[in-house]
Amino acid sequence: MNTNVMTETAGDIVAENKPVTADTIAEQNADAYETVGNAFCDQAKMSMRNVNVFYDEKQAIYDVNLDIGTNEVVAMIGPSGCGKSTFLRCLNRMNDTIDICRVEGQFYLEDQDINDKKMDVVPLRARVGMVFQKPNPFPKSIYDNVAYGPRIHGLADRRSDLDEIVENSLQKAGLWAEVKDRLHQPGTGLSGGQQQRLCIARTIAVSPEVILMDEPCSALDPIATAKIEELIDELSQNYTIAIVTHSMQQAARVSHRTAYFHLGKLIEVNETEKVFTNPDHELTEAYITGRFG
């Protein structure tokens, strides 16, 4: 057990009469804790180093280091406000859209720094796709929902190529059999679980390398959830997946490694099997067993 965890807080810094700025807090907290377990891996698809995120002066994430391996499913869990969704949104620069949000640290997609000035976010978000909490199909037909990405990214020149991409994507998302006879009906007419699978098909259509999922099943019933979880398992053959979830059982079921966030700090990353049977950190234990922190 690492006892040198979270020994220093922003409160300590105030006590030492140092000027409290976002930078000093980040600097202090950089030494203040150490993530236990195994945050790194050999074949990293994405590597994040020294990540600090601020909303104005308020720091949301403290010095997080994490690798996500190729074809790995990493689940991020933690109480509300722990920074897990904020961290996920950094992985395809979704936080760029929030004016008060400032992101520090290095984010590598393989060898490329995703925050590099030369990096265009549009192709980045094609390579690192995202599925949101609430299914959000475009107010278009099922076909056009899936075809939209390939069209704007110029992935298909001919109609037959586009048809193939749409069919493949819907097949991979496990939705083809259910919608093949009504491809030109509106996507919004599908059930919640089908809409979420349509959103996954839309993400897959642009051949991403990484799929980010932010609580993808929280609006779905258990059957639809089971289908999405089955899909995550299948997709992990070809894609790297990072999933934020409030359901610990879901994290336990779908992920290879689990990362536990607490108050903006990455407390523990370990094999999922270990996290749910014998976690290294007492905060992880307290959270997953439903004890007082």
Added chain:
Amino acid sequence: MDKLNIDRHISQQYNSALDDLKKEFLEMGGVVEKQIIDAVQSVAEADVDTAQKVLTTEQDVDAREMAIDDLCTQIIARRQPTASDLRLVMSVSKSTRDLERIGDEASKIAKMAIAISESDDVPHGFSELRNLGRQVHDVVDMTLTAFARYDVDLAVEVVSKDKVIDREYDTAMRELITYMMEDPRNISRSMNVIWALRALERIGDHASNISEQIIYLVKGLDVRHQSADEMVQQLNQE
């Protein structure tokens, strides 16, 4: 994770379910422990009444085993336990089976007591039986204490003591075999004592199994099929 804090869940019902599980297990342990004392006494003193009591208690032990299994199933179904909670449920579930087997072994000893009391001869080997009985009762007692206190050191001690019991069992067996070889008429009466000794030795093994589960519960380490020295080595590596 030495402190299990099973009473610190946000859900009070969960606290009480796990607490009930622990209590039920220890109560069953108490019943089984008494069975061992009674069984050994019934053989040593050819006391049929006490032997009958042991046999009657077996039904109670069986019922307790089923009740604990049901409790484990309910907790898994309702709470999906994780981490130390999961290890508590798993280790109690497995250890309960060992406790029930200990009860079965005690009943076997009690049956031997009845058989012995029905013959007029005074068989050889009673002192060994009493001695081994005392030691076996001690390790079962230590095991239950180790469980109640989540005491890993005591659990390791049980595993090392089981080896001592095994050696004493071998010695007693050799002695009885010599005795039987001296005069084949001793064979049938000595066999009852041998079965009783064998049952005691098996009880030691079950106590050792439970102790391994205690180590899993507290430390999350699977130390089965290891010697006490290897366990200590593995525990020190943590």
